[in-house]
Amino acid sequence: MRATWQAVVRELSATALGVRRAWDGPSRERDLIAQAAKAALAAWIAWAVAGWWLHVPAAFVAPWVAVVLVEWTVYRSLAHGLQQLAALAFGTVAATAAGLLISDTVAAMAVVLPPVMLIGHWRRLGSQGIYAATGALFALTAGPVSIGAGAARIGAACFGALVGIGVNALIRPPVYLRDARALLQDATDEAYDILREVAGGLAEGRLEGAEEAGAWHERALRLYGLVEQARAAMAHSRESLRANFRHRTGSVPPPGQAYDDALTVLDYAAVHTAGVTRTVLEVASADGSAPRLEHQLAGQYAKFLNQTARALHLYGHSRFGRGGDEALREAVETMRDTLAPLRRGLIRSAADDPDRIATYGALLTQAHRLADQLQASVPVSGMRT
Structure with a gap:
């Protein structure tokens, strides 16, 4: 009975929230x-x-x-x-x-x-x-x-x-650009939050158990769902502009290359965030199947993840018309600069240990690919290579 009442309360709360959103301004x-x-x-x-x-x-x-x-x-x-x-x-x-x-x-x-x-x-x-x-x-x-x-x-x-x-x-022909933009921003924000939390866990050494690392990995896997929702919303948005005079009058701007680029970056972010969290989960697992990161390396990797999270956050602002191109270029450049010493440290620490080579190599591969995709997808004129 109590569970039923709680479900009713949640439904009423969700309905009230929907009414408030409809009253406050443009919304779904x-x-x-x-x-x-x-x-x-x-x-x-x-x-x-x-x-x-x-x-x-x-x-x-x-x-x-x-x-x-x-x-x-x-x-x-x-x-x-x-x-x-x-x-x-x-x-x-x-x-x-x-x-x-x-x-x-x-x-x-x-x-x-x-x-x-x-x-x-x-x-x-x-x-x-x-x-x-x-x-x-x-x-x-x-x-x-x-x-x-x-x-x-x-x-x-x-x-x-x-x-x-x-x-x-x-009469008010429907246009759904807002849905696609909101879902892309939600996916960007979620990737940012996951990377920040993993970075905090690495920096503070919170890898003694797999529970928190498992929660990070589950969130990273759910990030795929957000990206797919954004992809579907983009298709819906483009369809809503066909045979729609409201679009031709210019009252709503059409989706541009920014949406496609953002989706590509988020695809990579979802794949490599899941890869990072999976490796961290293996490192934190109780069976000890993967070697743990040395304290100094964990700090370096945490620094890289923080900078990646910041670059993704700024990317969202840059792609959706809120400025910050220069800050984004600087963030990606800083991220790339951090990657070089991290690479040297991981290679040096792995030495001839096959287990360390596999673990550190996986982390390094995910870092390189995410950094490369970010660098390829932002305005990088004047950036050092």
Whole structure:
């Protein structure tokens, strides 16, 4: 009972937080409210015209189609609208023909539904293929079967599609650049926090047990998920600019190369942060399978990780228009300068010990690759090589 109450409290808190974000300014919550209001408006317009004013037969089809076509992007509304109308028309025509030839509704359904369901899986209809079966069922079960009734349903569906697409395109057409930017920044901040915590653990010698190192590694693995969410959000953002006059008016800047570059850097950051934390976890493991870092080397590596974290932090500011290019160049240069003595120290300490060579080599490889990617992805004019 207590767990249920706590879950209810968490849900209420999350709802209150969403309402506050929507009230405070542009946010995903405000976008959600706007899309819901637009869908309701589209359904109301479609019914007011088709059902209340014109009294079109099967007028209910118009608001039904209108509401489902207020999609998250204008392009998706157009694409899904065409697919849905094609599926509905096919199902309606096939069912009407079957109903006229076979007087028994049950027998007509048995004949027409299998081929209609197969057509619904045609890849060109995409996720809208199911509406072929829906159209067939409406034609056979919602009143007497006739050519006029079938044409009325198709006409109502076309009108509903026009209303839904029109409302979505003309009233606050959705643009989701903010989502991609926020997720990229979240991933950058998480990589920064992980590297800072690992650096602090190395500097303070907190590697006596694997619990904390395991927590770092789990966070590093979850960083992959944040990067993938950012990748999906970027694709969504670009789709939201297609067939969108709001973009052409210049009210929202399009995503540029900065987003692609940031995603590339974060891919590397996720891979190599996971590599670093995995090696640190092996070093901290109770079985002693990997040799521990010497105190001086641990301090040097911690210094490098701190500088890498700072470079990633500044990279986020630089890529998303908040300045700091010069500070970023200096941070990457300092990071590269720290890498050289770290490399010498790791090679010298490994000597001929195969276990140390494997452990230190793994740490050094991750450090080099992350440093190289950062250096290749920032404005580095005038930087020493």
